[in-house]
Amino acid sequence: MNSPAIRVDTSSPVPPYEQIRAQLAALITTGRLLERERLPTVRQLAADLGLAAGTVARAYRELEAASLIHTRRGAGTRVAPLPSRAPDPDPTRLTELARRFVTHARTLGAEGDAVMTAVREALEELP
Structure with a gap:
């Protein structure tokens, strides 16, 4: 992940993990982050944003639960393939x-x- 920047507003009422999750989800679903593109490690993104690693880890867990990313030991965290057609929203x-x-x-x-x-x-x- 080289170009799109993630920004966190610590004065926002939105928790930092949710800001990260929402921004990455938008980048993935709009195609700005491509399938199989590697994301920074939890530690690297946390250091870049000046946040605790647990904050970034929570965002990554939620993205993984939504099937937007997948993490494999040795291969890192990558953008998952998007389904061909999104289901109707709840x-x-x-x-x-x-x-x-x-x-x-x-x-x-x-x-x-x-x-x-x-x-x-x-x-x-x-x-």
């Missing part, structure tokens, strides 16, 4: 994700129109 999970986004947007002072504009722009940017 409406309950989708609603929970939307609630979290709105909550975080409101902590930034965003009103409804600004939140909707941000969502529309994100939808247009991502495949």
